[in-house]
Amino acid sequence: MAEHSAFDRSDNHSRSVRDDETSRTHSETQVIELATGERVRMLIEDMRARWARGERPLCDEYLSRLPDPTFNVDATLDLIYCEYLLRREYGLDANADSFVVRFPKFESAIRRQLDLESAFQETSTSPAPDPASAHPLLRDRVLPAPLGRYLVVAPLDAGGQATVYLGLHPTLRKNVLLKLSRHAIRSGIDSTDGLLQEGRLLATLEHENLVRVYDVDVVDGYPLVVMDYVPGQSLDQYFRSHRIAPDAAAKIVLSVARAVDYVHQKNLLHLDIKPKNIIVDESGVPRLIDFGLARLVDAWNPSSADDRVSGTLQYMPPEQIRGDSQNVGPATDVFALGGVLYFLLTGKAPYPAGSVKELVSLVQAGKWDAIALAASPSPRLQRVCRRALAPAVADRYGSVAELVRDLERAVSTRRMAIVATLLSLGVLLLLGIGTWVNLSARPPRGTGSANRAVVPGTSVPKLVVTSWNMGRFESLEDRLPLSNGDELHLEAVIPPGVQAALMHHDIENGWTELRRWEEAKDERVVHYPDVESTTPLEGEPGPQVILLVAGEDVASLVNVLNERQADLRQVSNLSSYSLVHVDNVEVKEEATGKGLGGPISRREVERSMPRELEAVQRQIRGKQGAVSGVAFFKE
Structure with a gap:
């Protein structure tokens, strides 16, 4: 068994000891x-x-x-x-x-x-002690053996708090899971009645993503919980044997989160949510076990209330390890659910494994491995995960129900993107058939293509900003809200005979010129950073404006932007779910997300950005120039 010591032990230092x-x-x-x-x-x-x-x-x-x-x-x-x-x-x-x-x-x-x-x-990869001999009640006994009114058939697992056996229910005549505490209830503590009362409450819970609790009892002073035996794999085992894509990971955590929300409504907490406590049954349905057992702290863990540490360190929030009873609550389970999502996205627990001392220090500070999460292919799920894993309770989701809503949005957005892609392919297929049938009727190149950014020969540029997600580029409307780490790609069409400049504005830096192009005889399609690259969002939260300005004297257009910089920096109330488009004809605001309908023109609190872009538009046109771009809020 690996040793995790509370002291600093040098492996290179040895000392021979004589028997003398x-x-x-x-x-x-x-x-x-x-x-x-x-x-x-x-x-x-x-x-x-x-x-x-x-x-x-x-x-x-x-x-x-x-x-x-x-x-x-x-x-x-x-x-x-x-x-x-x-x-x-x-x-x-x-x-x-x-x-x-x-x-x-x-x-x-x-x-x-x-x-x-x-x-x-609980999270160590070291082999557990043999469960058959690990528990005092069953030590030196040959299985099958009686345990209270149940029959213990075989050992399954052993952890720091309990030993788990496969058992037989005496009246239902079906296999059950027997979880036997490794700690007897201390004499003088009147917790047996509370334990049994809690057990009766757990036995009333029914949810498709919960493993059913049949009974809670005390056998010779040791608490015993009897649960439905669900053939399948724990989530960590399932992860190792299956390839789980980010959208599948979101669905798994969403299912478990719905069960957690259901039981939170019954005023119960879990406090030990982790992949090992989630069973994926033979139908692929994830089911949470051990719900409510962590609340039976006097029975399962004979520590004093002030110094108790219950749960699993690698999925534990700071308030739990500190024993901060004022803040241990629903948000504690939110953190653990975020930890499960993190595991499915990265393949490891949020906190890197190490000695107990190192791990405790990381958990107390809430310093989980953010670098591994940043490598996940789903920025949207990264945002959900980061919020759920916020070290401070106030920065997390206020409830599991809020987490459920964001996960539902992530799953539905992905589903809509797939449907849109299929519909687009269908339309392209029909267009292809029509082109094949009536090839001679095809209009000249550039005059009838719906996908061209501008009509050739005009002085109107077009800027298209997309966001990279799960192997494809998606429109910004589908990716809101945006945050640091989201990757953008900028594509523009510059008409012939004009200069152009690509500009970016944020509150920290004001206007930054990303790239400038001199005039050319032919129309150009340009990309930023380049045709095969993206640029990640970074910096402080706030409004972001990306504009392409074009004209015979682009320097004068850039000066217009710089002159209005102070006014633009005053804009701070743009919604995270709003996107403002600007071109030479109009400034249009769109809203998305949160299950709401279209924008309502009376929302004056968000009109300062459109008004400011209208002023920019007027001045650019006054300089015989053209503009195209977007504005959005980065969280």
Whole structure:
């Protein structure tokens, strides 16, 4: 089993230990002369060496070797933690209760440290201990064996908080999943009635994306949850054996999020949503398990309320690891759902794996791996994921229902894009047949093509801005709202005999000239950055304006823009779901998203951008120039 230590242990440093007691006494003398950190490390190495030789020294023996001046909480915890890891490694019973009995003075610190280890073990790739022998109630028993009124058939899995078995229901005569807590309910805590009451509530929940809970009981002091046995794979297993595209990932998380929203309405939280707790059944339907079990904290995790850590570190938000009960709530499950989406988009958990100490530091700061997410091929789902994984509760979705709406929008937008593509192909096919039938009637090149940006021979340019998404270019209307990382491609038609300049404006930098073209005899189709490249959005949120200006003296047109720069910088209230088009004829505002209808002319709060572009349009035309472009808000 891999060791994840709370102390800084050097793998290159080794020390031979003789069995001779005189030699050990000499070593102790050397130890006392060393600094505290080095002294504790050498004691730990000595303890590990003796366990490897078959001895079983307890940490108490080593604690007694520390002189009073250096006897502190950190040194105590390091030695206790070492014994805990050794007991797990050598298959002996290891639980927080036994250490608390021996060291009651350090109960709070011991429980918190071992809770963190249990949470880490939930995401560790190290092999789990054999479930049949891991639980005290079934140790040394031959399966099948009775457990309360159920029959345990076979072990399935073991984690830091519970052991899972395949069982048989006594009256339904069907296979069930038995989840048996590894921690007995502590004496003196009146939680049995609450546990059973919670279990009755869980048993009333019915949703197609939830695994049904049949029963909650206490067997010889150990909490037991009985769930429907669903043949299938956990989501992490399913991911490894299937190729999951971004839109399929969105549908999986959407299904699970609907179930979470349903149970949130029953005033229950999950607090441990992760791929391992999502089962994809044989029909491909994702189903969430363990709903509500994390709320039974006194039963499943015998920590004090103030120092409890429940959940899985690699999918945990900052407020959960801090034990911030004021902020642990629906938004905590929102974060975990974002973590599942992150996993499906990137193939790994949000926080990079490491030691418990490293992982705790990342979780406390909410520093998940943003670089891996940026490589995902779906900017729209990236935005959903980033908001769900916001470190601050206030910056996340206010509820799972809000997350559901954005996921539904992402899925429906993708579906509409596919339908539009199919319809376009159908139209092209019909046009192709018509062209083949009536080839002689085809108009001269350029005079009847609906896809040309401008009519040749005029002084009117045309700028088309598209956004790259999932292997294709889409119109900006289909991609709103836009945010940093979204990739744009600019394509323009410049009429013959004029100069042209491509300009970009934002609040930070004002007008920036992206590229300029001198006049040419022929019409030109130009691209920015080039025909095969895109340019990502970056910088502070705010209105973005991209214009192509063209005329005999393009420098004077650029001066017009610069002169109006101060006025344009005052525009800050453009909606994220509005797109403003400008050309030499009109300025038109369009709205999209949120399931609303077309724009209403009375929305004065968003008219400042159209008005400003109308003023630019008038001045450009007054200089015998032409303009084409768009304005939008970048989140």
